[in-house]
Amino acid sequence: MIGLNHYLVLSGLLFAIGLVGVLRRKNLLMLFFATEIILNAANVAFAAISHYYNDLSGQMFAFFIIAVAASEVAIGLGLLILLYKKHGTLNLDDLASMKG
Amino acid sequence: MFELIAFYTISVLTIGLFLVTVLSKNVLYAMTALAAGMSLISGYFFMLGADFLGVVQLIVYVGAVMALYAFGMMFFDVTRDIKEKNTNGAVVFIIAGSVAVMLTMIFSMPLGINSIMTLVQPEVNATNPEAVGLVLFTKYLVPFEVAAVMLLVAMIGGIILAGKKMDDSLTSTEDDKIIDTEGL
Numbered sequence: 001m002i003g004l005n006h007y008l009v010l011s012g013l014l015f016a017i018g019l020v021g022v023l024r025r026k027n028l029l030m031l032f033f034a035t036e037i038i039l040n041a042a043n044v045a046f047a048a049i050s051h052y053y054n055d056l057s058g059q060m061f062a063f064f065i066i067a068v069a070a071s072e073v074a075i076g077l078g079l080l081i082l083l084y085k086k087h088g089t090l091n092l093d094d095l096a097s098m099k100g
Numbered sequence: 101m102f103e104l105i106a107f108y109t110i111s112v113l114t115i116g117l118f119l120v121t122v123l124s125k126n127v128l129y130a131m132t133a134l135a136a137g138m139s140l141i142s143g144y145f146f147m148l149g150a151d152f153l154g155v156v157q158l159i160v161y162v163g164a165v166m167a168l169y170a171f172g173m174m175f176f177d178v179t180r181d182i183k184e185k186n187t188n189g190a191v192v193f194i195i196a197g198s199v200a201v202m203l204t205m206i207f208s209m210p211l212g213i214n215s216i217m218t219l220v221q222p223e224v225n226a227t228n229p230e231a232v233g234l235v236l237f238t239k240y241l242v243p244f245e246v247a248a249v250m251l252l253v254a255m256i257g258g259i260i261l262a263g264k265k266m267d268d269s270l271t272s273t274e275d276d277k278i279i280d281t282e283g284l
Contacts, residue, residue, distance in 0.1 A: 002107045007144070008207040010111050014118060016200035021122035023192040026184040029127060029176065033134050036165070037118050040141050043157070051148040055218040056235045059150050060243075063236070066160050067247040071254030073165050077172040078261025084176055093185060 007048030014041035028080055028090040032073070039069045103147060110143045127178045135166045152229040 018041060021034025043062045050058025084090055117137035124130045138161045145154035220239060222231040236244055 002103055002147075005208060006107065007148075009204055010115075012200055012203035012207060013115060015203060016196045017115065017118045017122055019199055020192060020196040023195060024122070024189060027127075027182045029172075030122075030130060030182070032169075033121050033130055036134065036138070036161075037121065040138060040161075043153075044141060044144050047145050047148045047150045047153055050150065053216065053218055054221065056220045056222050056231060059153050059232060060220075060235060060240050062150075062153055063156065063232075064243060064247055066156060067251060070160055070165060071251050073168055074254040074258035075261065077168055078258045081172060081175050081262045090176065091182075091184070 004048055004052040008045055011041045011045035011048070014038075014044065017041075026092045028083070028092060028095075031092075032076055032080075035072075036069065039065055106143070106147060110140050113137075114140045125181045125184075127173065127176070127182065131166070131169055131173065135162055138162050138166070149228060151227075152232045 015038055018034045018037035021037060022031060025031055025034060043065055046058040046062040046065070048058075050056060050062075080090065083095065087095060089095065114137050117133045117140070120133040121130045121137065124133065139158060142154040142157040142162075145151070145157060220235050222228075223234055226234065
């Protein structure tokens with residue numbers, strides 16, 4: 001049978017995939033995609049714990065995470081469009097304006 | 101038995117699709133793989149009995165967020181492959197791998213199992229959406245309202261950020277640039 005540990009290990013794997021994306025990608029849009037993966041991994045863990053401990057708090061937190069992710073995308077895409085209009089690129093290396 | 105098959109099939113598929121998202125060079129491939137992975141994630145929620153959460157995942161993530169990305173994609177040049185300078189990729193994989201091992205060790209730790217207690221018990225005879233509604237509008241009413249205000253702020257912010265100077269088009273400025281470089 002599938003237990004809580006199966007879901008938690010799966011969630012850890014998805015989180016690690018998202019982390020690879022955040023650390024490795026240099027394109028801002030790809031960084032956004034990786035963030036979505038990380039948020040989804042957290043949601044899976046919350047839903048699994050909520051099911052196996054028979055407690056609805058986990059699902060509530062997952063709902064609020066989804067709300068936060070939606071507003072993050074709305075604001076973030078607006079900022080990305082502004083950046084692209086200004087610089088013509090979304091590459092982080094080209095966007096670095098403070099040379100230190 | 102069927103749960104076992106479903107769990108392993110969906111988990112292999114989601115991990116593969118998310119790997120495509122993270123490693124692909126083409127934005128369109130990455131976005132399509134992300135959308136497919138997100139819709140498969142709702143399968144976990146249905147297996148876990150969180151029906152309402154699964155439906156919300158489908159509507160909000162696969163519907164709204166992916167449509168937003170698709171609209172945003174129209175502003176960017178997505179036909180080109182992304183060129184990225186990847187310095188020391190091995191370090192990244194070592195860090196992420198050790199974080200994965202660490203998370204697995206934390207999750208399998210038997211610490212404090214006995215001290216976990218249920219805070220919000222679902223109603224006995226209620227279906228999942230009913231139980232969620234009862235809890236959301238009693239115990240979590242204030243966070244719910246705060247989330248509503250946050251979504252309103254995000255909506256206004258998005259409109260102002262992306263909608264300002266919408267009339268000077270992006271493509272015409274790009275054409276000017278091309279003409280400039282040709283002139284030089």
